[in-house]
Structure formats: structure tokens, C-alpha cells
Amino acid sequence: xxxxxxxxxxxxxxxxxxxxxxxxxxxxxxxxxxxxxxxxxxxxxxxxxxxxxxxxxxxxxxxxxxxxxxxxxxxxxxxxxxxxxxxxxxxxxxxxxxxxxxxxxxxxxxxxxxxxxxxxxxxxxxxxxxxxxxxxxxxxxxxxxxxxxxxxxxxxxxxxxxxxxxxxxxxxxxxxxxxxx
Amino acid sequence: xxxxxxxxxxxxxxxxxxxxxxxxxxxxxxxxxxxxxxxxxxxxxxxxxxxxxxxxxxxxxxxxxxxxxxxxxxxxxxxxxxxxxxxxxxxxxxxxxxxxxxxxxxxxxxxxxxxxxxxxxxxxxxxxxxxxxxxxxxxxxxxxxxxxxxxxxxxxxxxxxxxxxxxxxxxxxxxxxxxxx
DNA sequence: TTCGCCATGTAATACGTTACATGATTGG
DNA sequence: CCAATCATGTAACGTATTACATGGCGAA
Numbered sequence: 001x002x003x004x005x006x007x008x009x010x011x012x013x014x015x016x017x018x019x020x021x022x023x024x025x026x027x028x029x030x031x032x033x034x035x036x037x038x039x040x041x042x043x044x045x046x047x048x049x050x051x052x053x054x055x056x057x058x059x060x061x062x063x064x065x066x067x068x069x070x071x072x073x074x075x076x077x078x079x080x081x082x083x084x085x086x087x088x089x090x091x092x093x094x095x096x097x098x099x100x101x102x103x104x105x106x107x108x109x110x111x112x113x114x115x116x117x118x119x120x121x122x123x124x125x126x127x128x129x130x131x132x133x134x135x136x137x138x139x140x141x142x143x144x145x146x147x148x149x150x151x152x153x154x155x156x157x158x159x160x161x162x163x164x165x166x167x168x169x170x171x172x173x174x175x176x177x178x179x180x181x
Numbered sequence: 182x183x184x185x186x187x188x189x190x191x192x193x194x195x196x197x198x199x200x201x202x203x204x205x206x207x208x209x210x211x212x213x214x215x216x217x218x219x220x221x222x223x224x225x226x227x228x229x230x231x232x233x234x235x236x237x238x239x240x241x242x243x244x245x246x247x248x249x250x251x252x253x254x255x256x257x258x259x260x261x262x263x264x265x266x267x268x269x270x271x272x273x274x275x276x277x278x279x280x281x282x283x284x285x286x287x288x289x290x291x292x293x294x295x296x297x298x299x300x301x302x303x304x305x306x307x308x309x310x311x312x313x314x315x316x317x318x319x320x321x322x323x324x325x326x327x328x329x330x331x332x333x334x335x336x337x338x339x340x341x342x343x344x345x346x347x348x349x350x351x352x353x354x355x356x357x358x359x360x361x362x
Numbered sequence: 363t364t365c366g367c368c369a370t371g372t373a374a375t376a377c378g379t380t381a382c383a384t385g386a387t388t389g390g
Numbered sequence: 391c392c393a394a395t396c397a398t399g400t401a402a403c404g405t406a407t408t409a410c411a412t413g414g415c416g417a418a
Binding site: 016017018036037040041044063064065066 | 369
């Protein structure tokens with residue numbers, strides 16, 4: 001999966017592993033996450049497969065950068081992936097729900113403390129989505145008007161991130177109320 | 182993670198790998214998923230670690246069953262896991278959102294077809310959650326009244342599954358409308 | 363001078379998925 | 391007779407996570 005995300009971003013412009021990590025964290029992080037180690041190793045593999053090529057860029061008083069670009073094979077692989085529709089639902093893995101499922105015998109105070117912390121984290125995420133990422137999309141839309149159509153789709157996925165966090169907070173609030181009794 | 186789910190279920194009663202897979206599929210499947218292969222191999226590992234013990238049960242005209250039970254060490258490990266609160270958010274991995282993010286250049290008809298299918302799948306899931314799993318919880322609550330307190334927590338996690346699917350469908354409908362233009 | 367950011371990677375491990383493999387019983 | 395369900399597992403592969411490892415620059 002991470003392979004296609006990297007191909008997708010390189011489709012916009014050549015980038016380094018570091019750039020890709022930054023881009024990922026500021027765009028699709030609401031629904032996909034990767035560590036830099038995975039990105040660097042995947043890029044190496046992709047180069048071995050001929051999907052990307054890299055060139056090392058030396059700059060004085062600046063760290064060296066390995067810039068990756070798509071090859072025709074990479075572009076083809078990316079398009080082939082986009083063309084074959086998903087036919088299944090993505091499985092969810094929610095550790096908090098697992099813990100709550102088994103929490104009947106725990107001290108309610110400890111359960112509540114855990115839920116309060118999660119509420120804070122999700123509230124923070126929601127605020128981020130509402131401001132930061134929206135800004136990033138708008139800025140990109142102005143800087144790169146040829147990506148206006150892309151920005152429409154980015155906004156759609158951002159809506160999902162916002163919807164998800166709103167739903168989560170709503171559920172947390174109801175759950176907290178019920179446990180507080 | 183799957184280790185703690187297995188410990189959690191075995192805390193209720195001794196079970197086989199098959200039983201655990203069935204139980205998992207009919208209870209925490211809204212927020213955790215595992216293949217039978219992973220369950221069987223994890224049980225073996227857990228036995229090696231001394232968290233569970235198994236005994237082979239032979240029955241005529243019935244397949245043999247390997248029944249696992251918790252040891253004191255297993256119970257202790259499970260309680261220790263429950264006691265240390267989660268301090269981070271579970272990362273989301275939503276392939277559909279990734280695909281949509283990069284879908285600006287795709288044929289809108291193909292994108293819509295993909296979204297229609299997802300809508301069907303999620304609608305089906307929501308119906309399942311509303312009927313089947315609720316029934317399972319009620320039935321269990323009647324059969325095992327000592328688990329009444331547990332059932333409260335099971336219902337809370339079911340609410341999350343329902344909330345999630347409702348949010349997802351809502352988002353899908355809005356997204357479809359916008360792409361249909 | 364210390365912290366954070368830029369920038370790169372490797373190694374080891376852990377976890378998850380797909381495919382392979384078998385065989386009995388029950389119900390339509 | 392065929393499909394589904396019960397019941398168990400292994401092997402190979404693929405993906406993800408944690409930890410290890412390095413070093414320069416700029417700002418407070």
C-alpha cells in the first residue's frame with residue numbers, strides 16, 4: 001500500500017524520502033501512516049523494481065538529498081492500481097475499543113482517565129484537521145492551480161477525517177457520561 | 182494485540198482456537214480482525230510463554246479439539262495490560278480514502294462505481310451491527326447473568342461500530358453527490 | 363550549548379496475510 | 391452428491407515497527 005502512496009506523490013513531482021514523509025504527514029495522515037524507515041526501504045525496493053530512479057543531489061552547507069522520480073513503469077503501475085477498484089472494506093483496528101470491551105472489571109476511575117485522555121487527543125486532532133490541513137490544501141490550490149481538480153478530492157478525504165473525529169468525540173462523550181453514571 | 186484479545190476471551194472460559202475465532206468474529210470484529218492462522222500460531226506461542234495451557238479433547242464422531250485455558254501467569258499478564266492506559270490514538274488505515282485522494286485524474290464513472298460498492302458493503306455492515314450483534318449481546322446477557330456488567334461495555338463498543346458505519350455512509354453519500362455533480 | 367529540524371539509512375523483530383493441506387460430519 | 395461447517399495446523403511471504411546510528415545547521 002505505502003508503495004502506491006509514494007508513487008502517487010511522486011506523480012506530482014520528484015521528491016526525497018524526507019519530503020515524502022513530510023507530505024504524507026500533512027496530507028493523508030488522517031487515514032494512512034508510515035515511519036520514515038519504511039519509506040526509505042520501500043523507495044529502495046521500488047528503485048530495484050524499476051518504478052523510480054534516484055539521483056543524489058549535493059548542495060554546499062546543506063545536507064545531501066536523494067531525489068526520487070517516477071519512471072514510465074512506475075506511472076503505469078500507479079495507474080493500474082487506481083484502475084482496479086476496491087471490492088472489500090478496509091478492516092478497522094481500534095485498540096481503545098478492544099480495551100473497553102474487556103473493561104467491565106477495571107476500576108471505573110482508571111477507565112474514565114483513559115477516555116478523558118483520548119478525548120483530548122481526538123479533540124486536538126479535530127482542531128488540526130479543521131485548520132492546518134484545510135490551509136495546506138488551499139495554499140497548494142493557489143500555488144498550483146493545475147492541481148485544482150486534485151484539491152477537490154483532497155478536501156473529500158479531509159471531510160472523512162473530520163467526520164471520523166466528530167463521530168469519535170461524540171461516542172467518547174456518550175460513553176464517558178454512561179460510565180460516570 | 183491479538184494476544185490480549187485471546188487472553189480476554191479465555192478469561193471468560195476455556196476455548197479452542199476455532200471457538201476463539203468464532204467469538205472474535207461475532208464480538209470485536211467491528212474493531213479488530215484476525216485470521217485463524219494467526220490465532221492458532223499465537224496460541225502456540227502463548228503456551229510456550231506459559232500464559233495458557235491446552236488439553237486435547239477426543240470425541241467420537243466429532244473432530245478433535247484442543248482446548249486452551251488461562252494460567253495464573255496469563256491472567257496476570259491480561260490484567261497488567263488492562264491497567265496500563267493507552268496514551269496514543271490508534272492509527273487509521275483506510276485504503277478507500279487513499280485511493281480517493283489520488284482519484285482526480287480517474288474516470289468519474291469508475292470512481293462512482295467504487296463508491297457505490299462501498300456504500301452497499303457499509304450499509305450491509307450497519308444492518309448486521311444493528312440486528313445480529315445486538316442479539317448476540319442480549320442472548321449472552323440472559324445465558325450468563327454474571328456477565329451483565331460486561332454486556333454494558335460490549336454495548337458501548339457496539340455503539341462505536343454503529344456510529345462509525347453511520348458516519349461512513351453519511352460521508353459516502355455526500356461524496357457521491359459531489360462527484361455526480 | 364542544547365534543542366529541534368534537516369537528512370539519511372540499516373537491522374532486528376513483530377505482526378499480519380495468503381496459500382497450502384487435511385479430513386470428518388451434517389443438511390439440502 | 392455437493393456445499394457448508396467443524397476443526398486443525400504449517401509455510402512462505404509481505405508489511406510495519408522499534409531501535410540503532412550518524413551528522414550538520416540554525417535559533418534561543
